[in-house]
Amino acid sequence: MDYVCAKPDKHRCAVCHVGRRSDWCDLDDTAGAMLERGRRRREYGSGTVVFAQGDSNSGVYCVSGGTVGIRRFDDAGNSVLLALAYPGDTIGYRSFLTGTEHKTSAEALGPTVICHIDRPTITGLLASTPALSRRFLERLIGELEHAHDAMFRQATLSNRGKLAHLLLILVRRHGRIHENGSQSIDLPVSRRDLASMIGARHETISRIISRLDTDGIAHFSGRQVTIPNVEALAAEIDRPDAV
Amino acid sequence: MDYVCAKPDKHRCAVCHVGRRSDWCDLDDTAGAMLERGRRRREYGSGTVVFAQGDSNSGVYCVSGGTVGIRRFDDAGNSVLLALAYPGDTIGYRSFLTGTEHKTSAEALGPTVICHIDRPTITGLLASTPALSRRFLERLIGELEHAHDAMFRQATLSNRGKLAHLLLILVRRHGRIHENGSQSIDLPVSRRDLASMIGARHETISRIISRLDTDGIAHFSGRQVTIPNVEALAAEIDRPDAV
DNA sequence: TACGGGCGATGACGATTGTCAATTTTTCGC
DNA sequence: GCGAAAAATTGACAATCGTCATCGCCCGTA
Numbered sequence: 295m296d297y298v299c300a301k302p303d304k305h306r307c308a309v310c311h312v313g314r315r316s317d318w319c320d321l322d323d324t325a326g327a328m329l330e331r332g333r334r335r336r337e338y339g340s341g342t343v344v345f346a347q348g349d350s351n352s353g354v355y356c357v358s359g360g361t362v363g364i365r366r367f368d369d370a371g372n373s374v375l376l377a378l379a380y381p382g383d384t385i386g387y388r389s390f391l392t393g394t395e396h397k398t399s400a401e402a403l404g405p406t407v408i409c410h411i412d413r414p415t416i417t418g419l420l421a422s423t424p425a426l427s428r429r430f431l432e433r434l435i436g437e438l439e440h441a442h443d444a445m446f447r448q449a450t451l452s453n454r455g456k457l458a459h460l461l462l463i464l465v466r467r468h469g470r471i472h473e474n475g476s477q478s479i480d481l482p483v484s485r486r487d488l489a490s491m492i493g494a495r496h497e498t499i500s501r502i503i504s505r506l507d508t509d510g511i512a513h514f515s516g517r518q519v520t521i522p523n524v525e526a527l528a529a530e531i532d533r534p535d536a537v
Numbered sequence: 538m539d540y541v542c543a544k545p546d547k548h549r550c551a552v553c554h555v556g557r558r559s560d561w562c563d564l565d566d567t568a569g570a571m572l573e574r575g576r577r578r579r580e581y582g583s584g585t586v587v588f589a590q591g592d593s594n595s596g597v598y599c600v601s602g603g604t605v606g607i608r609r610f611d612d613a614g615n616s617v618l619l620a621l622a623y624p625g626d627t628i629g630y631r632s633f634l635t636g637t638e639h640k641t642s643a644e645a646l647g648p649t650v651i652c653h654i655d656r657p658t659i660t661g662l663l664a665s666t667p668a669l670s671r672r673f674l675e676r677l678i679g680e681l682e683h684a685h686d687a688m689f690r691q692a693t694l695s696n697r698g699k700l701a702h703l704l705l706i707l708v709r710r711h712g713r714i715h716e717n718g719s720q721s722i723d724l725p726v727s728r729r730d731l732a733s734m735i736g737a738r739h740e741t742i743s744r745i746i747s748r749l750d751t752d753g754i755a756h757f758s759g760r761q762v763t764i765p766n767v768e769a770l771a772a773e774i775d776r777p778d779a780v
Numbered sequence: 781t782a783c784g785g786g787c788g789a790t791g792a793c794g795a796t797t798g799t800c801a802a803t804t805t806t807t808c809g810c
Numbered sequence: 811g812c813g814a815a816a817a818a819t820t821g822a823c824a825a826t827c828g829t830c831a832t833c834g835c836c837c838g839t840a
Binding site for chain 3 (some may be wrong): 454
């Protein structure tokens with residue numbers, strides 16, 4: 295989901311610093327000025343809701359800093375973390391395009407900076423810059439690809455394998471490399487959210503975590519995870535549950 | 538995923554009979570003629586592969602009759618049915634839009650009729666008819682929505698609930714209503730594919746089927762399923778496993 | 781017609797998971 | 811800092827699931 299701008303010398307979001315990776319890098323100067331007028335930058339504290347499932351759409355959001363969780367609820371109070379959004383990602387654009395209410399919630403996981411682009415502005419930008427529509431289309435394709443991958447894993451991996459895979463993904467985004475080759479993660483999500491992403495109860499995740507710990511695969515301490523050997527963690531994914 | 542054409546008096550695919558529901562109904566006469574030239578209709582026997590995962594893209598396909606399974610494989614030989622496509626659905630368009638190889642396979646589930654539109658034609662149509670691009674975008678949004686629903690169910694329902702839900706979906710598409718109010722389905726998929734759609738082993742699905750049978754919820758005989766009371770089946774979805 | 785292969789059903793059994801409950805730890809607002 | 815609320819861990823137990831194995835059925839083929 296890395297969108298590199300074809301024309302890096304064109305408009306670059308002055309505040310966001312994510313210009314070359316964002317959906318807005320195709321804008322010419324006129325459109326860029328329009329974006330600057332219709333854009334409002336805001337900081338969100340941890341846990342703050344950016345938009346809520348069921349809300350009517352009020353434009354699109356572009357993540358500038360931090361991590362955003364895309365979540366879905368049901369009537370019974372269950373919630374599932376469907377995806378994570380990072381700087382450069384545009385969110386809330388689906389309900390804008392369909393003109394319907396948000397079908398997911400977005401919430402800041404930790405301190406986050408997000409720009410909001412109001413409806414008239416994004417409508418004008420889409421009219422003046424066909425490439426923007428193409429960006430959204432490619433973003434949709436990437437998200438659908440991601441969802442298909444998740445569905446496939448959900449059907450083929452064990453819970454332990456799914457957790458190992460999820461940790462590997464998180465290492466890539468949030469990992470720090472230590473001098474001895476091990477890596478550490480500051481998990482952006484709670485155990486309950488980890489569980490919902492994997493499709494198991496949080497007690498089950500707790501137990502898998504203990505086992506990964508005793509097996510020396512990954513050591514958990516709160517939201518800190520230390521992985522001595524990333525290859526060993528990767529080997530857990532497809533392990534046919536030997537021993 | 539019902540796409541109703543805004544201008545039913547415009548081009549209508551003469552052969553497909555799915556004009557008003559397909560992505561092509563926005564075409565004017567010129568574009569319609571272009572479509573007719575670049576389109577080739579073909580019948581597929583049960584099990585025939587329309588395009589295979591890993592194949593390079595050769596255009597897009599429009600389902601005219603029958604049912605198509607969208608499937609993903611891995612190196613270990615596992616396969617998961619990710620989606621079903623029906624008349625009016627366009628398939629293979631994602632790899633066309635990204636210019637990459639197919640990331641899923643499409644295969645006929647039963648006798649099927651599919652039109653193929655070659656790359657030059659679809660490229661020309663997209664250039665001449667911006668509304669077509671919009672159709673693809675809306676189709677992507679619908680598919681992503683569908684995938685998110687599936688991910689949510691995967692995380693919140695029991696296997697029995699997932700099978701009940703899947704049967705309800707299949708009833709809507711393939712069901713026949715009997716005089717006494719019960720409904721019957723001719724399943725378009727094997728038990729193994731049912732299992733992959735739910736994320737369980739086929740033996741597990743076999744057992745759940747036996748239990749649904751003894752509980753009087755749904756009676757299975759080969760690929761024939763009879764559901765005496767659809768409401769009772771729907772009640773199974775969220776059942777907190779009472780009894 | 782006999783044969784082989786894929787599919788489906790079922791039994792046995794160990795492993796995993798969900799549920800309920802109790803306890804500890806962490807977080808967060810005051 | 812303190813206290814309440816939420817999150818996380820752990821144990822016990824029943825239910826479910828995965829695996830392995832067997833058996834029967836159907837179907838296409840030799």
